[in-house]
Amino acid sequence: MSECQAKRIVVGMSGxxxxxxxxLLLKKQGWEPVGVSLELPVWKNPCNELRENACCTSESFANARKVCEKLGVPHYIYDVKRSFERKVIGYFISELSHCRTPNPCLICNRELKIRKLFEWAKRHGIRHVATGHYAKIKIGVKGEACLERAEDGKKDQAYGLCLLPRAWLPKLVLPLGSLTKQQVYEIAIKEGLGFFAQVRQSQDLCFVSGKAMKQFIREKIGKREGEIIDDEGKKVGTHQGLYSYTIGQRHGLGLPFTCFVKCMDAKRNALVVTRERKKLLGREFIVERFNWLCKKPQGKFQAAAQIRSGQREVKVCVVQEKGKLRIVCDAPVEGITPGQICALYKGRRCIGGGRIMRALSE
Structure with a gap:
């Protein structure tokens, strides 16, 4: 590979x-960036407010193109709609159908967004890929690439990258890992990209808005009403489909008293609720399909675990059992949820992640 080719890098552009x-930072550092925006599917229904799904609009592509033109960088749009429907939406619906709470953003990073950026890069003879995630890639003392938390704890997205194949890390560049969100905005304004101050930040899934979510799921799965029962087995109401709920949920249950979703009984199509929040606490759970981002440790070991995005990590003991991990928390944690992803850390380093299979009763 020539020196010129070695400096080329594909940058995923969401707009x-x-x-x-x-x-911008990569260009200043001497790289030769190529902007690539991924064209994803959006549910075509009047109730789906596309404007909230900011990474998939024609406006977002226009913003990406505008930035690339300003910086003298080529920009391309890569149509990945069919792959997204199969890999991400298919996963999302399958998990809900099996009474598990999906985490489509983590699956998307691994199976679609970053994978497709590397695919596009390879097709064009480019080795490296960069994204705007808040995380770090560090090179260890033995030359191995490691995923670490970002400096900005509030924006840290290492959790969202814990399922990436380890082989990608040496070729992945994350320029924002040492910056805060405020610093990123300040750089944008200083460099003439101040129009981003008016761009709304969305928390929706990219293919469907939060307001349209229930209708989207109902269209894909169908209406599956069933009983809501308390933890003594007494019927207290009717649910609209187990896929509409997640463990620990308090609002939207339609009951005349305060309670929390404790679990789903798939065999009975029943939603189990409890009035006691302490009954949501647990200390042990099983993780399957663990993706190691480091050399696999031998035997049991100490680590820190994060069981959902934005949650504080907890100290745990990890026991390896027949291809799965048994996670034992030092203190009880709330809302251990099958389907969610558990990431493990050693200090600031993320050593991998896997799917929570089930909580264990004490």
Missing amino acids: GVDSSVAL
């Missing part, structure tokens, strides 16, 4: 401030 500043 937002993070990927745009990542592109």
